[in-house]
Amino acid sequence: MTLEPADRVDAVPPSGIRRFFELAEEMDDIISLGVGEPDFSAPWAAREAAITSLERGQTSYTANKGKRELRTRISRFEDAARDLRYDPDEEILVTAGASEGLDLAFRALLNSGDKLAVAQPCYVSYVPGATFAGVDVVDVPTRAEDEFKLTREVLEASGAAEADALVYCYPNNPTGATMTGDELREVAAFCREHDLVVFSDEIYADLTYEHEHISIATLPGMRERTVVFNGFSKAFAMTGFRLGYAMGPEEAITAMNRVHQYTMLSAPTTAQHAAIEALDNCQADVREMTAQYDRRRNYVLSRFEDMGLSCFPASGAFYAFPECPWDDADEFAEAFLQEQKVAVVPGSAFGAGGDGHLRISYATGLDELKTAMNRLESFIS
Amino acid sequence: MSSRRDILDLLGENARYTTEDLAHMTDFTESEVEEVVAELEDAGVITGYQAVINWDALETDAERVRATVELNVALDRETNYGDIADRIAKFPEVTSLRLVSGDYDFDLTVEGDSMREVSHFISDKVAPIPEITQTVTHYIMESYKEQGTEFDDHDDDDRLSVSP
Known part of the structure; x- marks a missing residue:
């Protein structure tokens, strides 16, 4: 026996983002549009609540599912914001980031050899998470002509009908695409017809700019086959706190909690105190940050238009996903970084369907965004 | 749909935004931005533009x-x-x-x-x-904070330069 990686770990290549991270880290004074987290700090009230909890010595484990005060608030908040009604005692699990929740779902609700349809391009952890769980992945590449929305057509074409489960994220990282109620109904009908369960990653639900976010779990016949994932990282700018939650039918949450209680025990206590304060008193901060993202979104989309860069109107999260003016987006991103000192991430790093595009994160102050857009304009002209 | 209020919010945040910047960030064209700003100045809603000085x-x-x-x-x-x-x-x-x-x-x-x-x-x-x-x-x-701007704010960007 040697300390070699296990086969299922060896099967997962290092993240495609890693290479750009290493290149960018070697350079000074770069402007990065390659960051997948808010440029704001967590709201001060939430930070102060974390400090106060530490001063009071509240440093023990919490209940496995998370503090009840927090689950109650999550339950009320999701009901008010998105009509999602989940019992705080049996149907909500507080996790170390939404990422932990997804990992738990893959491991607790799928058997090895089950098939998971993964709508792509997507957040980099779904496919590796499935592989670690021994689950087979069915790639579901969304298309630029559909503005990277999930449609019945792409689900059918990719063989998702044979899958046991579907995972997607809308508002989407890396494309900034969102789904309307009508578009989701089509996906819901497909999942009911082919008996798929749905893992709906809604971590960017508060960051939509064209229409209100709708959760698939609110559609008829979907609640019983859906687990919804959300958290405090994006809307509340609390990425480093590592706090998310999963909501679903009791049997799903109980199974996920069984893995969670043995691996994580409970989500970080300090973060849970900050999250309670965030839900109680930081909605105005969220509104202010959302307004800022919307301005920046308008700014980058408008600049793309002026410089003749083709891009669908991204309507959520804090990403735009323009077509790359070169054939090879990896080469473009590398040259742009070397010559203009601006980091962007090629779409191929986010899986199938992302090729030929660039992820531009506008979670960056407007001055830097402006400089970056000027450099992009001169680089492509 | 952008409104006069959006222009006020933006100028309140940074009075040095150019007409072009404001047009990019809102639905207004540059000439519409100029018009709105002129109206707001004439109506005495915008009464001046000042730097925040420490x-x-x-x-x-x-x-x-x-x-x-x-x-x-x-x-x-x-x-x-x-x-x-x-x-x-x-x-x-x-x-x-x-x-x-x-x-x-x-x-x-x-x-x-x-x-x-x-x-x-x-x-x-x-x-x-x-x-x-x-x-x-x-x-x-x-003075530690004036007009919403904190002096000696050490909130440096400590994010990884590229992340998923």
Whole structure:
């Protein structure tokens, strides 16, 4: 026996983002549009609540599912914001980031050899998470002509009908695409017809700019086959706190909690105190940050238009996903970084369907965004 | 749909945004932005554009002294708050003047090049106004935040340069 990686770990290549991270880290004074987290700090009230909890010595484990005060608030908040009604005692699990929740779902609700349809391009952890769980992945590449929305057509074409489960994220990282109620109904009908369960990653639900976010779990016949994932990282700018939650039918949450209680025990206590304060008193901060993202979104989309860069109107999260003016987006991103000192991430790093595009994160102050857009304009002209 | 309010929010946040920047960030064209700003200026909604200055950070011997002054006044049939405010606000040394609720009536901010200058201004120009019954002057020792901008804010961007 040697300390070699296990086969299922060896099967997962290092993240495609890693290479750009290493290149960018070697350079000074770069402007990065390659960051997948808010440029704001967590709201001060939430930070102060974390400090106060530490001063009071509240440093023990919490209940496995998370503090009840927090689950109650999550339950009320999701009901008010998105009509999602989940019992705080049996149907909500507080996790170390939404990422932990997804990992738990893959491991607790799928058997090895089950098939998971993964709508792509997507957040980099779904496919590796499935592989670690021994689950087979069915790639579901969304298309630029559909503005990277999930449609019945792409689900059918990719063989998702044979899958046991579907995972997607809308508002989407890396494309900034969102789904309307009508578009989701089509996906819901497909999942009911082919008996798929749905893992709906809604971590960017508060960051939509064209229409209100709708959760698939609110559609008829979907609640019983859906687990919804959300958290405090994006809307509340609390990425480093590592706090998310999963909501679903009791049997799903109980199974996920069984893995969670043995691996994580409970989500970080300090973060849970900050999250309670965030839900109680930081909605105005969220509104202010959302307004800022919307301005920046308008700014980058408008600049793309002026410089003749083709891009669908991204309507959520804090990403735009323009077509790359070169054939090879990896080469473009590398040259742009070397010559203009601006980091962007090629779409191929986010899986199938992302090729030929660039992820531009506008979670960056407007001055830097402006400089970056000027450099992009001169680089492509 | 963008509104005049969006333009005000943006200029309130950074008065140096160009017409072009404002057009990019809103649904307005550049000429519409110019029109809206001109209307807001004409209507007296936008009354000026100023930098937020941390005088303490200016490395020079020249001192900038500021004080807030609590003013109590006695009104009579012929004089209202507005009349008194008009007399005080006209002095260039006065940088802000507000009528407030509570223990005193007016909250006044005064600026000068020295403590002596500010003191003289209050004793020679403000205190003698007949309706003023009392002044309490507080010299500002240190300023940590002005107009929503924190001075010495060490909120550096500590994010990884590229992340998923």
